[in-house]
Amino acid sequence: MKDGEHGIILMEALMDKLSDDLRALFNAPMCPYCATLYDPEQYDEVDECARCSNCGRTYQVAAEQRPSQPDSPQEAPLSEPAQTDALAQFREEVDRISKDMMRQTTGGSYEMYERWFTEALEPTIDKLDPALRSQAIAIATELGYIDDPEVMAAGFGPGLCSISGIDETYCHCGRHP
Incomplete structure (x- = not known):
């Protein structure tokens, strides 16, 4: 394997990881008011909503993103x-x-x-x-x-x-x- 081919394979792997990271970031729940990422520790089981750690407002989170009860x-x-x-x-x-x-x-x-x-x-x-x-x-x-x-x-x-x-x-x- 030549150095150029090895570099291309490494670059493709890095791009795939970057794509996966960006997909995870943009599919993660976030506050609709200030775009702060959702923190599972801020989820309130009683009210069934998350409270933004930045602006303090509450918003709904998809069931699969909620912490386990x-x-x-x-x-x-x-x-x-x-x-x-x-x-x-x-x-x-x-x-x-x-x-x-x-x-x-x-x-x-x-x-x-x-x-x-x-x-x-x-x-x-x-x-x-x-x-x-x-x-x-x-x-x-x-x-x-x-x-x-x-x-x-x-x-x-x-x-x-x-x-x-x-x-x-x-x-x-x-x-x-």
């Missing part, structure tokens, strides 16, 4: 009876606190329920064994627990009552004109 922690059999008992007791406590918060927030917004539920549940989660906390948070999230400190710190927003989370024009708390 791990088995739900409450469905996976736990090896130690003590852990199973602790999670069962936690589940009962979460249900009780959820029902209490539903009664207390009747007439308010769902966001108010989420915040009050999260605040009421924090001490219970803090008492759990650290090895069980991720499973406990997954259980609590199904009932409205907010696991994002930024969301909790943000408040309800302008024009919304800080108590009920309802538009101040329609709020029934009596603090607005």
Whole structure:
């Protein structure tokens, strides 16, 4: 084989690799607002959409691009009876606190329920064994627990009552004109 032929074969291999890389790049999902490539870690299973790491907007991602869903922690059999008992007791406590918060927030917004539920549940989660906390948070999230400190710190927003989370024009708390 001559050096020229070897160079041509090498160049063809490089071009094929470049073509494959470009095909992968242009077929990969990206944010339709700012063209940032999709990051599977930014996918939200609850909302079934991705959040752009650059502009923060959400967008849909094809099913084959979504990260695989791990088995739900409450469905996976736990090896130690003590852990199973602790999670069962936690589940009962979460249900009780959820029902209490539903009664207390009747007439308010769902966001108010989420915040009050999260605040009421924090001490219970803090008492759990650290090895069980991720499973406990997954259980609590199904009932409205907010696991994002930024969301909790943000408040309800302008024009919304800080108590009920309802538009101040329609709020029934009596603090607005």
